[in-house]
Amino acid sequence: MAPSAMTPKNRFTTALADAQPVAYWLDDPGKPRAEPALTGAESCDLLVVGGGYSGLWTALIAKERDPQRDVVLLEGREVGWAASGRNGGFCAASLTHGLANGLARWPGEIEQLEQLGARNLDAIEEAVARYGIDCDFERTGEIDVATEPHQVEELREMHTESQRLGLDGGTEFLDADQVKAELASPTFLAGIWDREGVAMLHPAKLAWGLKRACLDLGVRIYENTPANTLTQHGAGMAVRTPYGRVLAHQVALGTNVFPSLVKRIRPYTVPVYDYALMTEPLTESQLDSIGWKNRQGIGDSANQFHYFRITADNRILWGGYDAIYPYGGKVRAEYDHRPETYAKLAGHFFRCFPQLEGLRFTHTWGGAIDTCSRFSAFFGTAHSGRVAYAAGFTGLGVGATRFGADVMLDLLSGEQTDRTTLQMVRNKPLPFPPEPFAWTGISLTKWSLARADANGGRRNPWLKTLDRFGLGFDS
Template sequence: MAPSAMTRWTAALSDAQPVSFWLDDPGRPRAEPALTGTEQCDLLVVGGGYSGLWTALIAKERDPAREVVLVEGREVGWAASGRNGGFCAASLTHGLDNGLSRWPDEIGTLEKLGARNLDAIEEAVARYSIDCDFERTGEIDVATEPYQAEELTAWHGEMRRQGLASGTELLDTDAVRAQVDSPAFLAGIWDRDGVAMLHPAKLAWGLKRACRSLGVRIYEHTPALSLTQRGAGMGVRTPYGRIFARQVALGTNVFPSLVKRVRSYTVPVYDYALMTEPLTDEQLASIGWKNRQGLGDGANQFHYFRLSADNRILWGGYDAIYPYGGRVRAEYDHRPETYAKLAGHFFRYFPQLEGVRFSHAWGGAIDTCTRFSAFFGTAHGGRVAYAAGYTGLGVGATRFGADVMLDLLAGDRTERTDLEMVRKKPLPFPPEPFAWAGISLTKWSLARADEQDGRRNIWLRTMDRLGLGFDS
């Protein structure tokens, strides 16, 4: 990369605000007061992201008489639910490829349940009048290297053979560039119906309002500090009070679980994103994108990108940073060297947009597990349920996870709880320094694979055989 080009591209970051674009909104709702004193309820939900919000909402929909309390350590939607790219996918398995490789015998059921779950999200957005810029545009997986184009063609053929290609379209170079005009794009698969774009923070805020409308009692700035069994129920201690609940659902995801044995199943991986200023009509015309799909490229170190309602481009991904020891800290939320790298990549993909500036740059932690899709379980004799490990695809799948947690707490055998995906857990991560060494070697190997036409070295092939399958 020529130094002059890098200077021009990084100059586009000079006014970028170090905060999530989605959360930088004057319409952000005021926080609810913290809990003081003692509360009692039938169901306590810990965590005010999508996982907790959907659980509280569906619990009241299932039984309006159930007393539900939700506590959030800061404010609803402040973490991953307000920082993500706003891709709301039907897939429950972090993509069809991952699901087919791990659960081939039940992939048809998983795909059906995922489609039903996305439909239910769209229905809830309409029913509760949640203004979150919901657009069922679909997503295009694009190839930016010849080997990726060959892989996409082969993969679409496999999807057809498996009877899983409905609603998808294979795009050659001309067809994909007719959708979004980048000189980097060589081919694509367009999933026309399986992904929606939305404003992630507004979805969280709308779910909060919907929960309150059904009678859920919400306390913000109320971290849950400990979880103990109390008679036939559970007790949770908070800074200024206590809560006694018959049952508890944990939606804490990347943060340390109150069920300590669950902690080894996830590690935090930091992801970063940029948001441009709004494009002019001329700039938007120069790249097409009339159908407003989400996009992601086919590399191991991949980018994801989409249009906002006011025609900004969100550009994220590529670097995935694991902090030694797996600690979640605010100091990791910003990484200027990654922002500079992302800016350079953006203008290589869209050279016709040179001169566009970035208004926001931010990052945050994702709860990653070794199978890249959520896992579930119970503790304390079935009084506590948890779901975690969404690995960056939780905007849609957390609603399914909420249903699973409520099924488990009810002791119900359902189509969801019968799934192998629900009954079995991923492999846990090893302790340090082995986790750091393994993740670092994996990142290096994935970068090498991208440089060598996708060829996976012996480390990645070993991970594949072990069912860890590290890829995008």
């Protein structure tokens, strides 16, 4: 078929011809070698289970709080291999999945939550500098863009409300000309630029840098060591691994999307698979055609939204839109790639940036995110306070996991802090129902959200019912 006769779908998907099915961030020759697996018996003051951001921040902060504390970290594969190494690299201050979600759920605490989130992001930036973590950290902010007329009014109303409440620190409403001056796309109609509340970074390098910082502070890390069981042992806890056992006074669980060792917590999260593309580096003329001099992260305002950002070597990461829940809520490697989603994303990319047609994609990948019914993390303890957990970060784990680490350590210490007194920390979301009800409800919600996007943002009775009970599904 001659190029002029090609369908748009075929024309766009040719850009995927040479793409490697691997996360760009993890496809790095500088990836550190894995630490040896645990063989035999270990004992410690604090055992951290999970080598993603949640576990790494917990281990690091535990040593910062008390350098004499004996800390062990177990990772089932390699540090940063899952969501921590596969995300978009947006590090947000928000602890509530955005101001609107926070206002709807915790209106009496929103000012404090916003302040804690800003302090948490500052602390991440300080840790990156203190430990010399080379992770391409850029505090360039994020622009939420409107691509449909009803979204313009929604953004304007949210910005007005945040100004009225004094929660608009560093944000600016942009009209169509202003937003296109920041990033040239014919699809952009308006935007809100949060100048201070989001940083861009290389997510895998952040995880690897945190690993090195933990090791330097004396944390003992065992990789390729899954934690199989968790039981009480005397005054502490015992965790069995394939080749050994760890006895610990206390345990912090940072396993997130993977089945919790505290089984009663499992119904509170479901895995949702998210997918992304990465382009080849843009040429100077391609960069000139889109602008993007201030290098902000971008997210559109639809229910089925895209997120995109520019990397240190001037590639564009383009992800989101499809959020796939597998029946039964299983986490499996076979779900990590979805060619039909890659094809859809490629088409969306070139509709957003028609001036970049001819650009090629070099990497395609996906992975599971732990989602809960309130779109933001929840916390708690088990085994008479010997075990703490944090889960349900719903795509905001790059930043919020550090806050979750502080919460877990506060809970294990038994101390009352400005974090542990929050309703957000003290209360849990509603659990998901068993199958087939979970799949049916999530599928109906996704369909309804897509319909709302197509119908001027109008929410049908199903979505209004979910809103009334504070439930939903992040699409």
